[in-house]
Amino acid sequence: MDHGVKRFSMRxxxxxxxxxxxxxxxxxxxxxxxxxxxxxxxxxxxQLPTSEAxxxxxIQKSSPLGQAVTMATSVAMMEKMGTxxxxxxxxxxxxxxxxxx
Numbered sequence: 001m002d003h004g005v006k007r008f009s010m011r012x013x014x015x016x017x018x019x020x021x022x023x024x025x026x027x028x029x030x031x032x033x034x035x036x037x038x039x040x041x042x043x044x045x046x047q048l049p050t051s052e053a054x055x056x057x058x059i060q061k062s063s064p065l066g067q068a069v070t071m072a073t074s075v076a077m078m079e080k081m082g083t084x085x086x087x088x089x090x091x092x093x094x095x096x097x098x099x100x101x
Contacts, residue, residue, distance in 0.1 A: 003065070004059060008058055010048065010055070013056070023050070024048075024049075026050060029047070029049070032048060033046075033047075042066060043059070044056065044057040072096070072100055076096065080097075
């Protein structure tokens, strides 16, 4: 990892995670995310896309960036539950919610 983060294509991830599969499914993407979590890694966006043309970031949880993403994810979840810590946050950063939840 370069400074705790690396950008990968879903095609690259599929090649190593499930080379025998024809397509990425939602279930396979969830299993990949769980496997990465067990290694101390997270993805951004949090839900992996099923398109092989998409790119994702793999982030080391213990890195400063990983800790910041974890905190931002918690804020996004609280916003989703209606207990906003920072009013108007997602109005100022509309794409953030989609990537964090």
